[in-house]
Amino acid sequence: MNSHDDSYDGCEYVTLVRKSNTQPWGFRMMGGLDQASCLYIAKVNQRSLGQRFGLRPGDAVMRIGQVPATHLNHDAAKAEILRAGNELHFLIKRNAVQVPQEDPTPKGRSEVVEEHTQYLGNRNPTVQSRSFRIITETLVEEIGSLEGNNSGLSVSNATAFR
Incomplete structure (x- = not known):
């Protein structure tokens, strides 16, 4: 039995290291067995860990x-990445997948960059x-029924939060 797998010929190791799990890796992976495609790096964000450690669009994982x-x-x-x-x-196997080049000046598109923050609760006081x-x-319904009962309970200072 040959312990060397020919499918790994020409491959190289890339190791990414970050200080905490709140720091994003900075790449987008696509594909998988369920998508009838190999796993590959579709995008690497500029100035990201992925770029710093050498990932490139088109790298097959x-x-x-x-x-x-x-x-x-x-x-x-x-799940394995997590x-x-x-x-x-x-x-990875370099340049194994043809990935379309992105237009450096996208028209009408913006990119959302995920920023990890601590949840501080609802910030919109009207919601x-x-x-x-x-x-x-x-x-409010119970207070209204108490007013109608004439129970002697004063509800004039009740505030309805709607």
Whole structure:
């Protein structure tokens, strides 16, 4: 049995390292067994970790860590990348996939860059959650029924949050 796999001839290792998992890798991977395509790097963001450590659009991903990528569907490949933590090892085959070049001056398009932040709660004070709205409406109805009962309970200072 030959321990050397010919499909890995001409491949090279690329290792990406980051300080924390809040720092994005800076590349977009496409393909997978479920998409009838090999896994490949479709885009590498400028000034990203992916670019700094040598990933290029068109690189085919042959291994993620010690896992052969040729039999992974897209979601399984993403799971392997997540499992890698802050040190990601790829075995790649350079220029294996023809990736269309992006227009350097896109017209009418913008790119959304993911920025990890701590969730600080609802920042728009005019927006209410559905559950808060339901509770408020129920309380307003109960207050209205108390006023109609003439129960001697004063509700003149009640505030409805709508």
